[in-house]
Amino acid sequence: MTIQDKLSRVLNNLHEGVALVAVSKRHPASAVQEAYEAGQRDFGESRVQELVSKREELPEDIRWHFIGHLQTNKVKQIAPFIAMVHSIDSYKLLAEVSSRAIENHRCIDCLLQLHVAAEDTKFGMTPEECIEMLELGDWRSLDGVRICGIMCMATNTDDEQRIVSDFERAKETFELIKRRFFAAEPSFAVRSWGMSGDYALAVQHGANMVRIGSALFSEE
Numbered sequence: 001m002t003i004q005d006k007l008s009r010v011l012n013n014l015h016e017g018v019a020l021v022a023v024s025k026r027h028p029a030s031a032v033q034e035a036y037e038a039g040q041r042d043f044g045e046s047r048v049q050e051l052v053s054k055r056e057e058l059p060e061d062i063r064w065h066f067i068g069h070l071q072t073n074k075v076k077q078i079a080p081f082i083a084m085v086h087s088i089d090s091y092k093l094l095a096e097v098s099s100r101a102i103e104n105h106r107c108i109d110c111l112l113q114l115h116v117a118a119e120d121t122k123f124g125m126t127p128e129e130c131i132e133m134l135e136l137g138d139w140r141s142l143d144g145v146r147i148c149g150i151m152c153m154a155t156n157t158d159d160e161q162r163i164v165s166d167f168e169r170a171k172e173t174f175e176l177i178k179r180r181f182f183a184a185e186p187s188f189a190v191r192s193w194g195m196s197g198d199y200a201l202a203v204q205h206g207a208n209m210v211r212i213g214s215a216l217f218s219e220e
């Protein structure tokens with residue numbers, strides 16, 4: 001199957017209103033180009049170096065999403081162009097993205113990364129930590145970022161019940177945060193969860209943005 005075929009297959013499985021971020025990490029720029037030619041514009045990368053060098057070879061109108069763990073000292077490399085940072089896991093990182101955005105005369109869309117999975121290796125804030133950060137309120141004065149929603153990864157397991165409960169936890173947290181802090185802001189609307197193995201469940205349980213890599217780019 002070509003990348004174009006795989007892309008159509010995935011898009012056919014997504015209903016209207018669900019955005020696809022094609023995760024191109026560890027796949028060459030030529031693979032991104034192929035998906036681009038089939039019409040895909042949103043791509044996700046999880047390492048700064050790989051993203052920066054790929055971007056140089058590829059069309060300017062690609063919207064790049066940063067989905068991996070982001071170190072504060074690397075923010076400046078992506079601030080000039082990144083479309084969305086999915087992996088905000090601390091106030092400190094959010095503040096750094098904001099200052100680098102302002103240096104570039106930009107405002108960067110950000111998602112708060114929730115830790116809902118069973119593994120303790122996954123990054124992100126627990127729902128409680130996330131709410132605590134928002135309650136402190138300092139983020140309100142950060143002019144270089146716009147908080148647009150929530151991102152999470154489910155537990156890496158075959159147990160569908162566990163995956164569903166992770167997504168439901170993220171969805172409840174999204175709704176609570178929306179009510180408490182962003183009720184007046186329609187831009188707080190993104191629920192980024194679901195990957196190749198669990199995106200069908202993800203969209204049944206609240207996702208409106210999925211991040212899919214291997215189902216598009218890996219050999220089968």
Ligand SMILES: *Cc1c(COP(=O)(O)O)cnc(C)c1O
Pocket residue numbers: 023025046067068153194195196197211212213214215
């Ligand atoms: C790699 C990755 C994905 C995509 O995973 P696939 O299983 O290849 O679809 C999604 N989100 C994050 C944060 C990732 O690192």
